[in-house]
Amino acid sequence: MCPSRPTRDPATPLREAILQEARTLLEGEGYAALSTRRIASAVGCTATSIYLHFKSKDSLIYALIDEGFEELNRRVVEVSKGDGNALSLLHDVARAYVDFGLERPEYYEIMFMLRAEQMERYPVDAYRRARRSLDVFAELTALPAQEAARRGAIVWSTLHGLVSLLIAQRIDISLDREALIEDSIHSACLGAFAALPSGANSA
Amino acid sequence: MCPSRPTRDPATPLREAILQEARTLLEGEGYAALSTRRIASAVGCTATSIYLHFKSKDSLIYALIDEGFEELNRRVVEVSKGDGNALSLLHDVARAYVDFGLERPEYYEIMFMLRAEQMERYPVDAYRRARRSLDVFAELTALPAQEAARRGAIVWSTLHGLVSLLIAQRIDISLDREALIEDSIHSACLGAFAALPSGANSA
DNA sequence: GTCTTACAGTTTACGCTGTCAACCTGGAAT
């Protein structure tokens, strides 16, 4: 009970406090509100102190991105272990992906919707590992590797298009949202299993 | 041949010169490089002069967005007037959409990939008009309005997912790009015409 | 018990951003 240390809780080390505040700010006000100075003032330190614990602002964001991927992976892997045929499993996994995006739009935004040049510095291996849940799409097609990879990418990009446009509020609000989502997921699953031009001659 | 006016060509009025420089900068270095001061110095005026011709930096961007939509609309409408059944027309229109995105990625980025809060101020009616080409997807399904709108949205979001991930370089480069594109387009067309869950009971 | 070293902060500063308020200036209208 020493009386020193005025503003910040000394129990949580600064790094964790910064991360916590970044999370709060991201979820509460979105990526655009994340500035080093805002985080610092909310946490009770100076902006430059952040650089004692993170190489750059980007690497702080990457920590949040990692957390996002962890949750997405957890959700997807859990659903993928359910029972049912490949098609219904794929449907459920796709649903889990979409639900994640719509329930945690701020995380989805920094994970998948940030500008490429900003993302470039994200370590490649970390990205591979992080995207692990996307491979589930490919695996569920039970096709030869190359073909599966393409089908997985098709499913992913279809779902990503839906989620990103919904998050950005670019889809006409007069549309029945739930019907659109369910139909899109079905369409994505079709894209995974239906006959497609490259299917015959790409193995 | 009056000897005054050192830097800027007096023939082109400033507004057009600003737009031209913004175009050049966007295409050459991308959206992130677009700053009022850079535009101004390249054009030979001060940054604040831009505000004599545009309400804000955003409204300057909107002018570029409008140009992008104009080109996209032109491409899509032209292709949609070709002959062939609805399916092959839809395929060609989808291809035109994807080609536009991949050939003019910087324009696609400001048109479809900018953050929502930034886009909010874009006038609603302008957006409706601008998105005209997206309605072509819906019209080609030849379905009742509501159902067509949903199918059109599915096609659009599928293509948008593909284009945006390709632009952001998030698709595994080991994939055969052309095969992925062609398969995605086919999958999108499937989504427009195949039986989907909401199809039966939504009219 | 003093000296050293290292860590964990702060202060200050630089160059960049969009934008506003005030000022200036040349030419047309009265």
Added chain:
DNA sequence: ATTCCAGGTTGACAGCGTAAACTGTAAGAC
């Protein structure tokens, strides 16, 4: 000749990420 105004400039403000230099404090070595 005077006034007005469109179209520019200058200067400033608040905010951004971040680098460099400085400070206080705690632990270890002698």
